[in-house]
Amino acid sequence: MAQRPSVNGVADVVALIDGLTKITGRARVIWYLVFGGLFLDAYSNAALSAGLSPMTAQMSLSSTQISVLTATAPALAIVFNPVGGWLATRFGRVPPLLLAKVFAVAGALLAAFAGDFTTVWLGRVLVGVAYGIDFAVAMALLAEYTPASLRGRLNLWQAVWYIAATSNLALALVFFHFDVGADIWRWSVGSAGVVAAALLASQSLLLVESPAWLATKGRLSDAADSLHRIFGIEAVAGTAAAADAEHRAPEIGMRQAGILFRGAYLRRTALSSVISLGQSMQYFAVGWYLPVISLAIFGESFEKATVGSMVFNAFGIVGGFGSAYLGRRLGLRISSAAGFAGVFVVLVAMGLTFGRVPTAVGFVLPALFILCHSAGPGANGKSIAALSYRSDVRALGTGVTGMVGSFGSVAGLYLFPQIKDAIGLDHTFLVLSAVPLLGLLTCLLIKWDPTRTTESPDEPARRTADGGPSQAPVAAGTR
Template sequence: MAQRPSVKGVADIVALIDGLRTVTGRARITWYLAFGGLFLDAYANAALSAGLGPMTDQMHLSSTQISVLTATAPFLAILFNPVGGWLATRIGRVPPLLVAKVFAVAGALLAAFSGDFTTVWLGRVLVGVAYGVDFAVAMALLAEYTPKASSGRLNLWQAVWYCATTGNLVLALGFYQLDVGQDIWRWSLGSAGVIAAVLLVLQWLFLVESPAWLASKGRLEDAVRSLRRIYGIDAVAAPDAGTAGEHTAAPAVGLRDAGLLFKGAYLPRTVLSSVISLGQGLQYFAVGWYLPVISLTIFGESFEKATIGSMVFNAVGIVGGLASAWCGRRMGLRLSSAWGFGGVCVALVLMGLTFGKAPLVVAFCLPVLFILCHSAGPGANGKSIAALSYSSDVRALGTGVTGMVGSFGSVIGLYVFPQIKDALGLAHTFLVLAVVPLLGMLTCLAVKWDPTRTDASPDDEQPDEQGPALPGSSPAAAPAR
């Protein structure tokens, strides 16, 4: 009879999971359920976008009210990304995900049945809280569920995002055919609540707590139990073996410890993931503002044709999101981000130089190039690099901080870039925006860290003597650079 592997701490859990070649069985179910939250986040954001026009007409919204509604969710994500990371560090990965679904259900229903702007806005506040908490925690959980050989699969969240936005557009077309009139926005927002409710039940029934997090808290018996439930790995807890006791429980990490992410070997990792996340958030709004123009020009000004046009562009995002896993595996997350930023920069420059002058086929192909390069590279990689760069005790905090930075990009895009467009015109706005991917590309080339190109797991690195989660050092040595 084969000897059962012993688990003394987080490193043993990580080694057992990394020994697998792929995600199979119960692990695949839990993996996709965690991804389901990311689908919901994208769907809830797209639900507002799809119904914003009819909502504006029905409620007679001002431009300021529209801006507030559009920016509420990403603004709340700035605050609740790190809060979600803190919760996941303190109470586990699964409870915050379930709480986020409760907020999502409440927010969707409140907005769908509202009769005035204030109530809709309160509903979007709840959705923003859910979005901020869920995204930070889900990426950390997915990273801890995934064997190192399959780490590129984390990039599939980008394809999931575009699938969600496309799915919402398909439903919007369906609601339109049902002749619901200007109430179409209520059906769109309400459908997000239905998806959130279904996910809440499924995640409550099937999600299993991260074995790595349990081990980091010294709960080795619970950790091996989760390991068995998810992967079928029959391990045994060995807290008394050798010096295991001193490595079993990691010190508690809270928001006040966020400075750890900017010290030692974590500094370049945090800079890289933050710049990629910020850059992709900023640059996306160039196409975000240009897509309606393209759709209306090519596909016509009716609701159906404009919606179908948006679906075409989102389909390109799905292709790019699926390709991001392959690109990350072949080139690494860092270089695939650099190439993606480079392609986006070229697309923006050409869009700026040819806007209003190029044939329709060129005007169509340039945004396609933008979306493809964006979704196959930096669009996915910022969050994936963050999820893979930190040890278990600070992983959720790291993904939370990176998500917060990315949300800053969204808010800046929503408020600043429209003003630039009004002042300079759309063509010159594209040229100004080209600086963003250029800086992103240069950062990716300057910072050499890539979690997919190292043999060691962050959990194998020894903690710093002054606290957890400072890799590349030992009690007798200064932090590695």
């Protein structure tokens, strides 16, 4: 009988998971359940986007009210991304994910049954809390569940985002044919509560705590048990607990967030933050408003605009799946740079031609925008953050990066309608082209890529005295 491997610390846990060549059985179910939370985040955003026009008509919303309403969820995420990271660092990865679903259910129901603007806004507040907590924790947990050879799959969250958006748009069409009138937005928003409730039940039953997080807390027996429950790995808790304590990282909390801006972590945080900021701002300024843009292209028809948005999102699904391939072949940094370059060219073209070209051309440009965005920076901002930090810092790192990205979301959602009303849709696209240009330049200047280095964030021998990673040599082309 072969001797079972011993778990003496987080490095052993990571090595055992990285030794796997595929994700099967319960591990696959758990992996997709975590992705389900990201599906919900996108679905909740799409629910409001799809029903924005009928809601505006029914409640006679001003452009300022629309801006406040649409920017509320990402604005709350600015606060609750790092809070989610702190909760995941202190209490584990699973409890914050379940808490997020509770907020999502409450927020969706409150908004769906709202009788005025204020109540809808309060519902979006709860959705923003859920969004902020869930996204920060889910990406960290996915990174810890995924073997090194398969980490390109983290980029699939982008495809999941567009699948969720398309699903909500398709459901909105179903409600439209049921002739629910201007209340169609209530059905769309309310359906997000049903998805959240289903996820809450399934995640409560099936999710298993991250063995890497358990190991960082010195709970080696629990870590070995989690490895068995998730992956079927037969491991035992090590007896060299004292030796492990010698290498164990100090307790990380909100007060230690400065570690993300020191040493080798500085450029990692800077790169992932700028990519996250740029991709979220360009998406929430343009991609999130696709139903509105569709109305401008196809005319004042809810059905045509919704179908047009679904086709746009189909390009996002293709790009999202393609991002995993491009990230593996080119690296996350170069594929982000290429995506930003494509988005920049498309936005300039949209600004120069919008409303002055045939419908077919007017349709192709937003489709190319979504394709370039989703295949490059749309996915990579989150993935780079999740792969750049060691286990005890990872959730905090993804939370801070998500917080920066949420600033971009708020800016895009709030400023887009304001700028559009002031200078027109075509000139707005030209102004926004500065965002991907900044992202492109950053990707070219900061040469860090976690998929192009042999350095492991969880390698104890490479930690410096302040708990950060050392400046150990990495593979060629990463600096």
